[in-house]
Amino acid sequence: MTTKLGTALEVVTATDPGMVRSHNEDSIAAEKEIGLMVLADGMGGYNAGEVASGIAVAMLTSEVREALGGQQVNAPDDESGMPQAMTLIRESAARANAAIYQTAKSQPQYAGMGTTLVAALFYDNQVAIGHIGDSRLYRLRGDNFEQVTRDHSLLQEQIDSGMISKEQARYSQNKNLVTRAVGIDPEVETEVHSYEVEAGDIYLLCSDGLSDMVVDEDIHATLSMLRSNLPLAAKQLVQMANDNGGRDNISVILVKVLGDYAVPSGWLAKFKAWFG
Amino acid sequence: MAKLIMSLDNAVIREVPLDKERVTIGRKAHNDIQVDNLAVSGEHAVVVTILNDSFLEDLGSTNGTLVNGNPVKKHILQTNDVIEVGKYKFKYVADPSAGKTSVADFEKTMVLRGPVPRPGPGGGAPIAGSFGDTQINATTTVTAPSHPPVNGGKPLEKMAAVQILTGPNAGKELELTKSLTTLGKPGVQVAVITRRPHGYFITHVEGGNFPVVNGKALDAQAHQLHDHDVIELAGVKMEFFLKNN
Numbered sequence: 001m002t003t004k005l006g007t008a009l010e011v012v013t014a015t016d017p018g019m020v021r022s023h024n025e026d027s028i029a030a031e032k033e034i035g036l037m038v039l040a041d042g043m044g045g046y047n048a049g050e051v052a053s054g055i056a057v058a059m060l061t062s063e064v065r066e067a068l069g070g071q072q073v074n075a076p077d078d079e080s081g082m083p084q085a086m087t088l089i090r091e092s093a094a095r096a097n098a099a100i101y102q103t104a105k106s107q108p109q110y111a112g113m114g115t116t117l118v119a120a121l122f123y124d125n126q127v128a129i130g131h132i133g134d135s136r137l138y139r140l141r142g143d144n145f146e147q148v149t150r151d152h153s154l155l156q157e158q159i160d161s162g163m164i165s166k167e168q169a170r171y172s173q174n175k176n177l178v179t180r181a182v183g184i185d186p187e188v189e190t191e192v193h194s195y196e197v198e199a200g201d202i203y204l205l206c207s208d209g210l211s212d213m214v215v216d217e218d219i220h221a222t223l224s225m226l227r228s229n230l231p232l233a234a235k236q237l238v239q240m241a242n243d244n245g246g247r248d249n250i251s252v253i254l255v256k257v258l259g260d261y262a263v264p265s266g267w268l269a270k271f272k273a274w275f276g
Numbered sequence: 277m278a279k280l281i282m283s284l285d286n287a288v289i290r291e292v293p294l295d296k297e298r299v300t301i302g303r304k305a306h307n308d309i310q311v312d313n314l315a316v317s318g319e320h321a322v323v324v325t326i327l328n329d330s331f332l333e334d335l336g337s338t339n340g341t342l343v344n345g346n347p348v349k350k351h352i353l354q355t356n357d358v359i360e361v362g363k364y365k366f367k368y369v370a371d372p373s374a375g376k377t378s379v380a381d382f383e384k385t386m387v388l389r390g391p392v393p394r395p396g397p398g399g400g401a402p403i404a405g406s407f408g409d410t411q412i413n414a415t416t417t418v419t420a421p422s423h424p425p426v427n428g429g430k431p432l433e434k435m436a437a438v439q440i441l442t443g444p445n446a447g448k449e450l451e452l453t454k455s456l457t458t459l460g461k462p463g464v465q466v467a468v469i470t471r472r473p474h475g476y477f478i479t480h481v482e483g484g485n486f487p488v489v490n491g492k493a494l495d496a497q498a499h500q501l502h503d504h505d506v507i508e509l510a511g512v513k514m515e516f517f518l519k520n521n
Binding site: 041043114116133134154158163164168169171172173174176177178179181184208218221222225226228229232236239240243248 | 326327328329331350351352354370384385386387388454455456458462466468470472473479481482
């Protein structure tokens with residue numbers, strides 16, 4: 001049975017080890033029916049990165065799927081006004097963190113492993129976005145292309161404090177130093193926000209294997225020009241990253257919003273009424 | 277460790293290792309690099325080093341500071357950049373082994389533990405940010421190449437263009453300068469020409485019909501374009517050609 005989300009969203013994913021790395025430590029998942037997209041870029045020796053990102057994506061997906069019972073998010077905000085979608089992301093990311101942290105502690109070959117995380121949960125004509133680290137979410141709305149998530153990285157802190165400009169940051173040797181990651185500390189805070197969604201919006205979740213190899217202008221141009229052919233757009237992004245060197249694993253999830261996916265208001269209003 | 281190679285009139289005077297967070301350059305005696313020259317201000321410039329990056333900052337000097345001939349206020353240094361202060365030149369050489377033990381480790385994401393290093397006022401020991409133990413050491417040490425800015429399809433020297441042969445725009449020429457150029461009518465038939473390091477490729481984007489090249493319809497795959505190929509799209513013929521041949 002296709003849910004409303006299933007018809008309102010077009011989703012395409014692509015992942016590629018790149019030109020340099022021997023294996024792919026990125027993990028991705030796209031669950032269109034419940035509106036959940038997850039991307040994680042793992043770090044650690046041997047294959048620990050793969051394990052860490054795999055745990056993160058699997059846990060996010062199963063926790064959210066279980067909480068929603070296969071439906072789109074449809075509960076009202078809690079007492080503090082926090083949309084359920086945001087709470088769901090936050091809580092499942094916390095559990096993923098605990099799982100990775102424990103696994104790393106109990107098995108020496110996984111010691112110190114961690115992963116970045118970016119997740120988007122579409123609900124009621126909105127999207128909740130949570131992230132930890134430097135995997136990103138961009139949005140193309142009309143002609144406006146914007147990086148929605150702010151990296152948790154040394155470079156971003158330097159840009160924020162005015163030490164270097166965004167242009168200069170491209171030359172930095174300190175790229176890829178994240179200040180927050182999943183699984184390396186007993187607890188981690190996920191940065192979560194919720195945004196209104198408009199029909200025609202295109203969302204891009206990606207690992208730094210894309211954003212480090214392809215400049216924003218080219219990502220913008222690709223999404224803009226190829227928006228009528230999402231699979232080609234995804235292929236093109238990966239190809240550009242590889243043409244430019246492909247020095248890291250490349251992963252992308254593209255989501256195009258085709259139409260409305262509001263929760264039926266009568267139903268929601270009744271639900272809300274129960275809680276006074 | 278990164279360093280500056282100080283020279284005057286092409287004669288190397290000395291090498292200055294960037295062994296602390298702030299290395300100052302100026303005429304006054306308290307500077308780390310004292311430059312005894314009237315064209316140099318008392319406190320002329322400073323090189324601030326944070327982990328693997330070094331930044332040059334002009335301290336409001338009278339005659340300014342140049343990098344590779346361009347006046348700068350603040351500049352992130354790359355290997356072989358030449359800083360000019362007065363008549364003196366300082367060539368910046370990055371640490372070849374800065375944090376990277378192999379080409380495969382290059383670009384690897386690492387976790388920064390401890391406080392984010394920030395430049396403190398005045399001198400002081402480098403702030404140590406240690407790295408989370410997230411990787412093994414590779415067996416060979418290879419100098420990581422200086423990381424040039426990333427651009428789409430840079431190695432390709434050949435410029436190309438498309439000239440419209442039929443229809444209302446006949447005679448018009450469209451230079452293919454960008455990584456992607458779309459052609460055709462959105463909603464009817466659109467193709468994209470991508471500029472890649474090893475050539476130009478045309479790919480079908482949308483529409484019921486595939487593009488026709490030299491009389492033959494393409495399939496969904498990308499197709500490499502050759503000099504003087506004739507493309508037919510949305511009822512319009514155009515010729516692809518390489519420039520400066």
